[in-house]
Amino acid sequence: MSDFTIISDAIAAVVGSRASGLKVADNAVSLMLDVSGLNANQRAEIEADVRNAATQAGAQSVRVMLTAERITPRLIAVASGKGGVGKSTLSTNLAIAMARAGRSVGLVDADIYGPSQPRLMGVEGVKPEAEGKMMIPVMGAGGVPFLSMGQLVNPGQAIAWRGPMAGNALSQLVDAKWDNVRDIVVDMPPGTGDIQLSMIQKHKPIGAVIISTPQDLALIDAMRAISFFDTAKVPIIGLVENMAGYLCPNCGEMSDPFGSGGAEAAAKELGIPFLGRIPLDIKIRVESDAGTPPAMGEGPISDAYGAIAQMVATWLDSPKDNAV
Numbered sequence: 001m002s003d004f005t006i007i008s009d010a011i012a013a014v015v016g017s018r019a020s021g022l023k024v025a026d027n028a029v030s031l032m033l034d035v036s037g038l039n040a041n042q043r044a045e046i047e048a049d050v051r052n053a054a055t056q057a058g059a060q061s062v063r064v065m066l067t068a069e070r071i072t073p074r075l076i077a078v079a080s081g082k083g084g085v086g087k088s089t090l091s092t093n094l095a096i097a098m099a100r101a102g103r104s105v106g107l108v109d110a111d112i113y114g115p116s117q118p119r120l121m122g123v124e125g126v127k128p129e130a131e132g133k134m135m136i137p138v139m140g141a142g143g144v145p146f147l148s149m150g151q152l153v154n155p156g157q158a159i160a161w162r163g164p165m166a167g168n169a170l171s172q173l174v175d176a177k178w179d180n181v182r183d184i185v186v187d188m189p190p191g192t193g194d195i196q197l198s199m200i201q202k203h204k205p206i207g208a209v210i211i212s213t214p215q216d217l218a219l220i221d222a223m224r225a226i227s228f229f230d231t232a233k234v235p236i237i238g239l240v241e242n243m244a245g246y247l248c249p250n251c252g253e254m255s256d257p258f259g260s261g262g263a264e265a266a267a268k269e270l271g272i273p274f275l276g277r278i279p280l281d282i283k284i285r286v287e288s289d290a291g292t293p294p295a296m297g298e299g300p301i302s303d304a305y306g307a308i309a310q311m312v313a314t315w316l317d318s319p320k321d322n323a324v
């Protein structure tokens with residue numbers, strides 16, 4: 001067998017058809033490696049695998065050029081019928097849990113009423129750089145690239161916006177230099193008005209995750225959000241119940257200050273998936289506010305976000321009519 005065939009077979013054995021343009025001259029190897037859809041860690045790993053395989057097959061130097069097709073990220077809207085139910089906290093932790101599971105995911109804070117994500121992502125005050133007219137996402141907690149309305153405007157300035165302005169501002173965040181990010185979790189403004197409608201009409205999300213607390217009144221608002229996305233023909237990925245049970249740090253007893261199970265029952269009634277339940281736990285607020293959201297750590301809370309991320313990932317990977 002020629003050196004070329006030995007090296008080519010060794011590379012194909014580790015990366016299949018991702019390698020192309022292989023050249024071998026005097027044991028110096030060069031090739032192109034398609035890294036579309038892989039995150040930064042996976043890119044580094046696959047490149048190292050190729051280098052090892054080529055070296056073990058006899059190459060003395062290996063030059064690898066990474067290439068990736070430009071992909072348009074899919075948007076996952078995280079929405080709630082009303083404010084204060086934990087939508088931003090879920091968005092951050094969902095994105096981090098998805099990234100931990102090896103997915104190439106970004107986060108956009110589209111909540112013009114109170115962009116809180118820069119703090120949760122540990123990048124408060126960090127201004128994104130631009131390449132031409134394109135913003136470059138900043139690297140946030142858990143290695144998740146991130147952009148926020150709070151980086152576009154001063155606090156309070158966006159409150160007076162009408163729908164089209166909000167839609168245009170979202171364009172700046174979504175049409176940024178996301179490189180190989182496949183999915184972007186979008187923290188939507190709470191509610192179901194003109195602003196939210198403009199945003200989803202302009203940037204149709206592939207699906208929506210709705211979050212609610214267990215009280216009846218909150219669930220009525222969540223139902224409104226669900227029918228809002230239904231009307232806009234955005235599929236519902238599922239419903240999350242937040243603040244669903246309180247574990248007393250002193251006596252260890254579990255209580256349900258806002259009730260529990262209401263969201264699961266509502267999801268069943270509506271025929272939409274129930275994605276999981278996050279307890280009321282002060283650690284969630286403290287760690288999120290400190291820019292180290294609990295999904296980055298270990299334990300039951302991190303596991304709960306991980307399980308929701310897994311369900312969202314399964315939904316994204318399942319065949320669907322509106323797949324991009």
Ligand SMILES: Nc1ncnc2c1ncn2[C@@H]1O[C@H](COP(=O)(O)OP(=O)(O)OP(=O)(O)O)[C@@H](O)[C@H]1O
Nearest residue numbers: 083084085086087088089190243279280281284285
């Ligand atoms: N499961 C939880 N346990 C304890 N605190 C929580 C939990 N979920 C959210 N919080 C806290 O509740 C407050 C509101 O949460 P968050 O900002 O995520 O809500 P929101 O729905 O995005 O609100 P807004 O409508 O203002 O955007 C925050 O202080 C957050 O840390």
